[in-house]
Amino acid sequence: MIGAGHAGLAASHFLRDRSVDHVVLERGEVANSWRHERWDSLRLLTPNWQSRLPGHRYEGPDPDGYMTMGEVIEFIERFATVSRAPVRTGTNVTSVRRTDDGYHVTTSHGEIRCRAVVIASGACNRPTVPQFADAVPASVVQLTPFDYAGPTHLPDGGVLVVGASATGVQLAAELKRSGRPVILSVGEHVRLPRLYRGRDVLWWMDASGVWDQRHDEVDDLARARRLPSPQLVGTPERRTLDLNTLAAMGVELVGRWAAVRDGRALFSGGLRNVFSLADLKMRRLLDTFDEWARAHGCDAEVDPPERFAPTHVPESARWQIDLRSGEIRTIVWATGFRPDFRWLDMPVVDEKGRLLHEGGVVGSPGLYALGLPVLRRRKSTFIHGIEDDAREVIDHLTRHLAVRR
């Protein structure tokens, strides 16, 4: 097992259940990503009641609240303790190679031979930054979410936040509240209200079965796997953080950042259409929820259907900004994350670095993965999504071991 995040620990839980001998190799500590790769103010965007792992759930006083990073770390640590996962911390995996009867794993603490490997090293190991970042003038500070801790660490002055998914909208709001001028560059995005008909929108995702949709039922799996995170934030006030909220706070919206030319950032003129696409998709999703509520006789338990104002299109959005003018002192790249499989010495990734797998079963026998986008279901990358995936993947692994024995 490689990685002691919730995915690796959940898999370990099922392996122990089936009495399969194993170790969990972790380069840092348990819940390492939550300790070292998140910003200070971050809270989960999934509500507490939804934080559930096999045999382990939130039992605190505020089921509708959202965990702080400290609480998430504690939650995952406790899971590791109660499930007595055999974690070897401080053990970095530097290579995994195929052998005749299994795998040869090289770590910072020696070599391991094993019959099966589960990759649970995370889907968000490296921030994605577009190539043209190289052409940004050196006078502008560039940060990724991995470098960003909070507004006080940034120079004074304007900030250009790139990307309007969960990370981008949250950082844009926080930076704006710190008193800085903030410009948000918006490409395709997923708009969601925090509450719908009086319930957390993620309650609807869960209850209506949208999140349970399986990888082999999704129309366009490649697209579903690329889907950005929704514009949601977990706050005690349970407020919506969409582009209308940000615009009302005074965040300036510009189109998708397309190129740098002569020290100028050039933005797409297609802003209106990315708004339309997101508004239409949100409406379609809310229609699905309404239909589900009607069909399941839940209409009486929730508030009446609501529809939200379309995303307001600014009078005129700028399509270029001179990066040498001093207006922008910092760029925050909230342009997504990707996994890092450089230590996998096997031809199991495609030309774009994506792991080739079918529901977590990799082409090489005995090699498995967990925690990747829509691995087996739409909920695969979420904390509560791991239980079903891990059970099925470990079932497959157990059968594989039995056959080979």
Added chain:
Amino acid sequence: MTTIDNGVNVQALLDAREVLKGAPEAAQFTWRASSRWQNGVHSTTTIQNFFGLGQEQSHKSETVFTADHPEVFAAEDNGITPIEYLLVGLASCLTAGVASVAQNRGIQLRSVESTVEGNHDIRGILGADSDVRNGFNDIKVTFTIDADASQQDIEALVAQSQKRSAVFDALTNPTNVTVEVA
């Protein structure tokens, strides 16, 4: 689904998508136009051949486009102005997209009409004000669509056609342009 027909062979497009996923070389197309100066600001541009699917291709026949400036620009008005060709490209590209997406989504179209307006401050090209750009300041396309679909589905058609439009992308995003003297 009852058979709907907008005259678009969507299956061929979906098949091509599958094939080209594994053959990026074949997906490289080069579109070509050849232009000749006539007189004044009048020119003619012909288009017939292009490259794609790994080989030279040809339209059924050659098309000739005439460009000129209108009389208010003190020209002879032998044809539309070059910047108006961009409107032709945008309207026809989005319309093709609407038809294809409708076919793919099982929506029967009865009529698709659009008007395209490009706002242009010509002080830019005249060099009268260096703060004014040469090209359009903004472009507005208005579709009127009669189809067997809800307003919301029609809006989704138009949004999706923009998302997959070559000309919409070429106009809304910067493109490297190299101009040389042979």
